[in-house]
Amino acid sequence: MRVNLTVNGAKETVDDVWEGESLLYMLRERMGLPGSKNACEQGECGSCTVYLDGVPACSCLVAAGQVEGREVVTVEGLAKGSSGVDEQLDPVQEAFVEAGAVQCGFCTPGLIVQSHDLIERVPDPSDAEIREALAGNLCRCTGYEKILDAVRLAASRKAEAAAR
Amino acid sequence: MDFLRPTTWADALAAKAEQPDALPIAGGTDVMVEINFDLHRPPALLDLNPIKELATYDTAEAPVLSRGDDPPHPPVKSGWLRIGASVPYTRLINELGDALPGLAQASRTVGSPQIRNRGSVGGNLGAASPAGDSHPPLLAGNAVIEVESAARGVRMIPATEFYLGVKRNALEPDELIRAFWTAPATGAQYFSKIGTRNAMVIAVCSFAIALHPEERRVGTGVGSAAPTPRRATAAEEFLSNELDWDGRTPFSVSAAQRFGELVKEAASPIDDVRGTADYRKHALSVMARRTLTWAWNDYRANKIAGREAS
Ligand SMILES: Cc1cc2nc3c(=O)[nH]c(=O)nc-3n(C[C@H](O)[C@H](O)[C@H](O)COP(=O)(O)OP(=O)(O)OC[C@H]3O[C@@H](n4cnc5c(N)ncnc54)[C@H](O)[C@@H]3O)c2cc1C
Ligand code: FES
Numbered sequence A: 001m002r003v004n005l006t007v008n009g010a011k012e013t014v015d016d017v018w019e020g021e022s023l024l025y026m027l028r029e030r031m032g033l034p035g036s037k038n039a040c041e042q043g044e045c046g047s048c049t050v051y052l053d054g055v056p057a058c059s060c061l062v063a064a065g066q067v068e069g070r071e072v073v074t075v076e077g078l079a080k081g082s083s084g085v086d087e088q089l090d091p092v093q094e095a096f097v098e099a100g101a102v103q104c105g106f107c108t109p110g111l112i113v114q115s116h117d118l119i120e121r122v123p124d125p126s127d128a129e130i131r132e133a134l135a136g137n138l139c140r141c142t143g144y145e146k147i148l149d150a151v152r153l154a155a156s157r158k159a160e161a162a163a164r
Numbered sequence B: 001m002d003f004l005r006p007t008t009w010a011d012a013l014a015a016k017a018e019q020p021d022a023l024p025i026a027g028g029t030d031v032m033v034e035i036n037f038d039l040h041r042p043p044a045l046l047d048l049n050p051i052k053e054l055a056t057y058d059t060a061e062a063p064v065l066s067r068g069d070d071p072p073h074p075p076v077k078s079g080w081l082r083i084g085a086s087v088p089y090t091r092l093i094n095e096l097g098d099a100l101p102g103l104a105q106a107s108r109t110v111g112s113p114q115i116r117n118r119g120s121v122g123g124n125l126g127a128a129s130p131a132g133d134s135h136p137p138l139l140a141g142n143a144v145i146e147v148e149s150a151a152r153g154v155r156m157i158p159a160t161e162f163y164l165g166v167k168r169n170a171l172e173p174d175e176l177i178r179a180f181w182t183a184p185a186t187g188a189q190y191f192s193k194i195g196t197r198n199a200m201v202i203a204v205c206s207f208a209i210a211l212h213p214e215e216r217r218v219g220t221g222v223g224s225a226a227p228t229p230r231r232a233t234a235a236e237e238f239l240s241n242e243l244d245w246d247g248r249t250p251f252s253v254s255a256a257q258r259f260g261e262l263v264k265e266a267a268s269p270i271d272d273v274r275g276t277a278d279y280r281k282h283a284l285s286v287m288a289r290r291t292l293t294w295a296w297n298d299y300r301a302n303k304i305a306g307r308e309a310s
């Protein structure tokens, strides 16, 4: 089947989509967007988190056909400018790099989208709010402490930028 | 596989009538797990996302009229909330926490934020898992499920009659769930759930309580401790008579004990990977006493969901 959608601001048409396939599969295997990761395909790990019409969702649990006419933003869509030219990382991405919140990096795209959403909704999140927001994102490497640091750093950077 | 995308409720009912083996998909949080793991390969998926009214709720003016509804549908009164099947848990928590505190508490325990952004009560009812977290508060709150088919119109099914067996519900193959109806809380409501961590946990067992002061009645729902979610009817009757609704005096320790015992007796759990039958029974009696204490303290302080009761 054919699916029409907007991904990271661009209108796209994808052909030969299998009716039972997930949005995650379509993004990774048919659209050249491997940022969202496939680690469980059952909603447990959050590595595949994307925005669907502005709301974070596990893309492995959305049927590709369900995004017809809708808007998806993946981790690839958060930075401004184009890769290798004038790319400007989102403050959340920068904070993850600086805080050392990335080891193998497999969980990172999902955590970045989920943290991005948290800070949009709650500009100055408490530790309890951060833990609650990230409860559906598993990381097997970092022990989470540096991820919490990164979210706190990103929130304060965004607040500074907004105050300027 | 076919992918059906009706854009109106009437078209969805027509599609389900034409292809009864098409599997409805709302949030997809149950359906897609099965498809991803090849546990289920339905001949067609019927996408409910385009049907906007399923993601809305309103305070219903009057009961919907049913064609061929025999026996007459149960009392759904004016002023009750009619909540679309696809309203996701996140919105139940954010928008209906005051009106339906028990369901909001249960919703908060479902999966993770991403799961709650997509998962819905309609999907929980469709899956009809005995461990589904929305079921105990629906039972305790006397919810009624509105289902519809193109051929026979609307059926109003009380939650008590909706769950038929493990992952089996009262839906006919050509029916879809339109909404559930429930009264905004008139008394305190609580939900309690046992699991191994605070997120992403399928209930070992769960319990919901709702006070209905205008009827001098207590509602209950027991989850994950029998083939279906169920009410603890004898416990409800005992406690409704025992409580001092007018004087609002504390209940006795022995009344709370007896209530816990009766809730425990209402369950028929099994041993499985998540817990033993004995543990579940014990935990249920503890949760029953605790939630009763919270609810009755609120009632004595004239509070619902932390606010002054009107
Ligand atoms: C990681 C993870 C964690 C989870 N944790 C919990 C938890 O803690 N507690 C819990 O209760 N559940 C949990 N679940 C299960 C699931 O999220 C819930 O059952 C949810 O309510 C399903 O809603 P949905 O809209 O996603 O349903 P879907 O997956 O879209 O559908 C589920 C079933 O309902 C049917 N259906 C959906 N809508 C309708 C309708 N309108 N009419 C007729 N049939 C319909 C579908 O055909 C299907 O059989 C979890 C799932 C995952 C993946
Ligand atoms: S791959 Fe989607 S949640 Fe793990």
Ligand code: FES
Binding pocket: A101, A102, A103, A104, A105, A106, A107, A108, A138, A139, A140, A141, A142
């Ligand atoms: S950095 Fe390896 S899983 Fe999180």
